[in-house]
Amino acid sequence: GTAVFILFTNDARGQNAFDTTIIHSITIQFSEPDWDHLLDSMCAAYQGTGASEGRLIATVTIDGFVYDSCGVRYKGHSTYDPSGGKNPLNIDLNTVIAGQDHFGSDKIKLANGAGDPSMVRELMMYELAGAYMHAPRAAYTRVAINGDPKGLYVHTEDVGNEFLDAHFGGSDGAHVKCDPRHRAPWNVGVSNLAYLPDSMAYDTLYDLRSDHGLGALQVVCYQLENDPSTIDQHLDVDRVLWFHALSNLFVHLDGYYAFAHNYYLYQRPGGRWSPVLWDLNMAFGGMLADGVDLAPLNMQQLQQIDPFHMVLSPAIRPLIAQLLSQPLYARMYAAHYRTILEEMVSSGHYMDRAEHWHDLIDADMQIEPYPHYPYTDFHANLFTDVGTLLTLRPGISALMDGRATYLATRPYLTSPDPWIEPPIADPPIAEPNSTVI
Numbered sequence: 001g002t003a004v005f006i007l008f009t010n011d012a013r014g015q016n017a018f019d020t021t022i023i024h025s026i027t028i029q030f031s032e033p034d035w036d037h038l039l040d041s042m043c044a045a046y047q048g049t050g051a052s053e054g055r056l057i058a059t060v061t062i063d064g065f066v067y068d069s070c071g072v073r074y075k076g077h078s079t080y081d082p083s084g085g086k087n088p089l090n091i092d093l094n095t096v097i098a099g100q101d102h103f104g105s106d107k108i109k110l111a112n113g114a115g116d117p118s119m120v121r122e123l124m125m126y127e128l129a130g131a132y133m134h135a136p137r138a139a140y141t142r143v144a145i146n147g148d149p150k151g152l153y154v155h156t157e158d159v160g161n162e163f164l165d166a167h168f169g170g171s172d173g174a175h176v177k178c179d180p181r182h183r184a185p186w187n188v189g190v191s192n193l194a195y196l197p198d199s200m201a202y203d204t205l206y207d208l209r210s211d212h213g214l215g216a217l218q219v220v221c222y223q224l225e226n227d228p229s230t231i232d233q234h235l236d237v238d239r240v241l242w243f244h245a246l247s248n249l250f251v252h253l254d255g256y257y258a259f260a261h262n263y264y265l266y267q268r269p270g271g272r273w274s275p276v277l278w279d280l281n282m283a284f285g286g287m288l289a290d291g292v293d294l295a296p297l298n299m300q301q302l303q304q305i306d307p308f309h310m311v312l313s314p315a316i317r318p319l320i321a322q323l324l325s326q327p328l329y330a331r332m333y334a335a336h337y338r339t340i341l342e343e344m345v346s347s348g349h350y351m352d353r354a355e356h357w358h359d360l361i362d363a364d365m366q367i368e369p370y371p372h373y374p375y376t377d378f379h380a381n382l383f384t385d386v387g388t389l390l391t392l393r394p395g396i397s398a399l400m401d402g403r404a405t406y407l408a409t410r411p412y413l414t415s416p417d418p419w420i421e422p423p424i425a426d427p428p429i430a431e432p433n434s435t436v437i
Contacts, residue, residue, distance in 0.1 A: 017063075017103045018137035018157060020123065020357070023364065026108070026155070028072060028091070028145045029059045035146065039074050040082045055095055062102050071095030079114040079281070086150050086370035088112045089143070107158035110143060116281045117373040117393050118381035119365060120357045122154045125250060125283035127353060128344055132336070133242040134167040134276055140361055151368045152361055159264045159276050160209075168274065174213025174267040177278075178260070180205045187291065187316045192260035194318055195225040213267065220273055225314075228322040236274040237329060243275045244320060245337040248307050249345070249407075251399065252280060254287035256319060257310070285394040291317065296390050303402035307337055307410060334412045341413065345404055351382075351397055358382055 016022075032038060035056055042054040055071030074080055076088040091108035094100045102108070113119050122138060129135040136157035143150045157163060164171035178191035181204045191205050199218045208214060220234045231237060243263070247255050255262045255277065264276040288296035291310060308330075314321035323329045344350050365371075365378045377386045384395040407413055430436045 017105065018139040018155070020127070020139050021360070022139075023152070023360065024063050024139055024141035024155065025061075026063075026091075026110070026141050026143050026153075027061045028089075028143070029061075030056060030072075030146055031058075032056065033146075039072070039087075043074050043080065043082065055092060057096065058091075060091055060093065060108075062108070065102060067093050067097075067100055067102065069096035070100075075109070076111075076114075079112055081114075084370070086112050086372075088114075089153070101162075104162050105158060106162070107160055109156045109158050110141070110153040111156060111279075111281055112153055112372075113281065114372050115286050115393070116381075117377040117386045118284075118354070118358070118396060119152065119361060119378060120354045120382070121283045121286060121396070122156070122281040123357055124350060124353055125246075125252060125277070125280035126156065128250065128340075128350060129246050129277050129280075131344075132246065132340065133239050134274060136163065136276070136278070140357070140364075142364065149369050151370055152364045154281075159278060163276075164266055168266060168268050170269060173210070173269065174216045174273075175209040176213055176217055176265045177207035177209055178263045178265060179207050180261065181207065187260075190260035190316075191263075192256070192317055192319065193221050193224055194315070195221040209264075216267055216271075217265070217273075221318075224318050224322050228326060231322070232272075234272060236268070236272045237323065238332070239274050240319065240323060241329060241333045241336050243277065244324070245307075245333060245340055246277070248305060248309065249337060249340055249403070250283050250350075251285040251302050251305060251403070252277075252283040252287075253285075253290055253305075254279065254282035256317065258287050258289040258291045260291070260317065284396050285392075285399045288390070288392060296392070299385065299392065299394055299399070299402070302394060302399060304406045305403075307334070307407070307413065330412075338413055341404070341407060345400055350400065354382055354396055 038056055055073045058070055058072050060067045060070040060072070071092040073090050074087045075090040079088050081087065089108070089110040091110070093102060093106045093108070100106065111122060113122070116122065123140070126135055126138040130137070136159055138154055138156045141153050141155045143153045161171035164175065180189050180191055182189065189205060196202060196218065199214050202214045202217055206217065223231055223234045246252070247257060262279040264278055265273045266276065267273050285302040288302070290297060290305060308324055310317040310320045311324045312321065324333055366375050368375070373386065380386060381393060381395055383397050385398065386393045426437045
């Protein structure tokens with residue numbers, strides 16, 4: 001009886017590791033008192049970004065479960081600040097103890113909410129995306145380090161082996177994080193899936209997470225450029241169309257649109273690649289660049305991003321242009337777009353979820369020890385804009401209300417649904433092994 005009870009309890013906790021109805025808890029205990037300096041030093045040694053190869057060993061407690069000898073480092077690019085008190089965190093539970101995991105997850109990715117006064121963009125975008133494609137789960141967690149409360153973080157499911165096993169039935173395929181190793185000038189050196197004759201050129205533009213895959217990635221890029229009519233043999237086109245529709249409708253520009261980064265690709269059994277969204281804190285208009293305009297976008301421009309934006313830009317955004325320039329895929333994309341618009345926006349569902357999370361974290365945000373924005377901005381940003389010009393963060397409902405009004409004028413989203421007549425069979429009841437019309 002006892003064994004059964006423990007198994008049931010663990011299973012229940014495992015199912016709720018990303019429960020969005022509660023706020024979880026993570027505490028980190030380093031033996032070194034100068035842990036922050038050590039973590040910053042690791043980042044400084046690794047090209048000055050929030051990423052680093054080294055990790056500092058700590059004891060980590062997640063929702064009451066204690067894990068010894070875990071490796072911790074800072075993560076992030078624009079969200080990492082060496083002078084800040086609340087940096088994004090990457091925790092590896094099996095750095096020292098092989099196989100140690102928290103109900104199936106051995107990597108804990110914690111985002112600090114930088115760039116989002118509302119603090120709901122990331123969680124909401126992951127949940128909305130998960131209704132239509134493979135997407136990580138996410139939940140809120142309070143974090144403390146060596147007894148110092150760091151405030152509220154977003155814990156996002158790692159797109160690692162456990163995620164791949166759960167969604168794709170295996171994790172042995174080629175796996176790539178589409179993020180260039182070095183930031184380059186505008187539309188140069190980006191992870192845009194452009195074909196490159198030298199396969200090793202992909203090594204600096206993409207972060208290979210498997211022990212193979214650069215050659216296979218080069219193949220799909222070649223096919224995308226030279227034979228897009230058969231690209232469905234190499235790419236899960238349907239999921240890519242959902243990927244584009246979600247990104248465009250919810251104005252997630254800090255992905256493939258603006259800088260062609262912040263997404264994963266996995267080559268499934270059979271050889272087709274599938275996309276996975278990542279790093280969504282700038283969804284709902286948080287990124288003011290669209291990959292074309294050098295000047296920051298204003299509210300009206302964000303509301304009026306065309307659903308077929310960049311369809312005429314195969315050189316810089318082939319994953320959009322080569323697919324959406326084909327009539328069949330354009331119609332599929334428009335149909336997906338309408339589905340999301342009706343189910344998530346016109347219904348008001350996205351705001352119901354935003355208000356749920358806003359209410360859940362309201363008390364925490366009032367006492368946030370290292371706020372990126374004042375509490376008044378948090379309180380306002382669900383509905384009204386925060387900041388102007390370069391610092392603009394649109395009010396979420398203001399953005400999407402204007403977006404819905406604009407999209408209602410797009411002919412490919414407002415044409416009448418096709419009428420499908422009831423099927424007629426002749427003969428009405430078929431005999432085995434007979435011919436039916």
